[in-house]
Amino acid sequence: METALPTVHTFLVNAVVEHVRSCDTGLHHLRLLHEHDPIDAWSWLPTEPVDANRVLKAEVCAMPLDTQEGATHVVTRIVPMPDLDVFNLIPDGFGRTEDVVLRCRDVVDACRTSPLRRFLSDVFSMPEVYRDFWNCPASRSHHHAYPGGLALHSIEMAENVRDTPRLSDLERDVGIAHALTHDIGKLWCYAPGASHLHALGHELVGLGQLHYALERLALDWPDGAIALRSLLSGQWKRLGGKPLMAVGSLVRAYDQASAENDLRPRRRHPHRPWSPSTPDDGKVLPFRRDLRAPLQ
Template identity: 35%
Template sequence: MNDPKYIAPETYRFPAIVEMLPGYDPNHGVRCRLYHQHGCVDAWTWLSLDPIPNVLYWGWVSTMDIGSAYNDLLLLGLRENPDQLLANLLPENLCPIDGVVRQVSALIDGLRNKPLRRFMTRTLLNQEALHGYWTSPASRRDHHAYPGGLAEHSLEVATMLATSSGLPDEDRELGIVFALLHDYGKIWCYDPVSFDPVDPREHEAHGLAKLEFDLLYLRRENARLGDRMVELLGGARAPREGRYPLAIGRIVRSFDQMSCEKTRRNLTKSPTTLAAEEFA
């Protein structure tokens, strides 16, 4: 190591999501993929990170160059951080619609209620949602029926709620989270390679089931917020003794309809008309 010709490899430290990939090489370790705000890169690692299905890790990573190729990286360390800002983790190219990832991340990172912010972060940082939330349509043909439509529609509804006046802070933030997740179950409805896609009419119940463990963590941090979120995500058709009780849920549903109707109106207009309205 005292050889003056020896040059230490470059090392890097940055916020990232770590996705464990299948396969093992006795000379290199386990393959993984690191997502960060500027994109993603594959790496090798010897870290004892369990390749649990659907589980991601996130926080600050330390890496080192081990070759000449761009993706010849070794993941040296991971310091997990549940409060890491999504803006520093999610690359914009996850969604085919420009600006959607950035705006959704800003809404979530701006939540003042820490349990809600952590809950929302966990819902998006699992393998299925990391890709499906940003690329799925919101419907087959009715509204936002294109790749990225689910995230775009959810963002529209959440933005309407966030900019509404007269709401208590907790209700506003609860509504933002509900708006971003109200169609979460549709991730599994329109997957073109799925052998058993979920019936879109069952998307609320399926989304609630997929969020079971995230809701469990939320309830541990704040039982009342957890119960309210379960009530909202269950939807108006969920079994209950009385009517759909939370006013914020009805407000989000009304904004949901407004977003849908806006898209339907645009479908009936010519490109020339849409362009004229855009620059009016």
């Protein structure tokens, strides 16, 4: 008697392959991360990333499998693809609010300078940034001092740069990249047991952590790498040319505005709002061209 074999269905997906745990049998429990819900999976294949300082981005072949514990998948092939755009592989659910990851994708999509887009993908492919950017506060006790504050603050600044009129394409793109990465060093400064990093300041810590991404940017666009190093280190205030100083000043202004907007509704703003009184008689004094002339 012939028995028909069940049809095996597989699918391909680009994903970040996250190792959950290994079993004594040699099986690895995996989580496949992309912009939608994570995919539960198992495999006997090696899951070490090509670069220990980057998440494993890969094309994955998976087969659905029903078990007594529920639905899962068997991974039959993992092809590392380190140049995949990481922003398509960040689950929507990583954000502390429903739209924060989507807003990040949208503002990165506005960056049309290819070397800067690859730079941002390199930065967000770092395990600490990929996972913790969405949950880190922007400060300990000042503005956006709550989980997810760093992402909200940085994305808001980048959106403001994107929407600023009369910027050149390069000024806009450098400004977006700077806004998204200006506080990135706080991911390491605020990590448990990292109090010793506070002496350096988050600017220098961030600059050091982004060294690899900046070196790759320098291969594609040397001037862009120099510009971002100057902006991230604060050197633009002394040595930057006029276009670079304009971008630095713009991002700094949006930084301050974002901080103030976060503090004011929670009554933590350091300055009292101005509430001028109106003249009792309702009269408006005439303008005097000559301050020495008596009022008429």
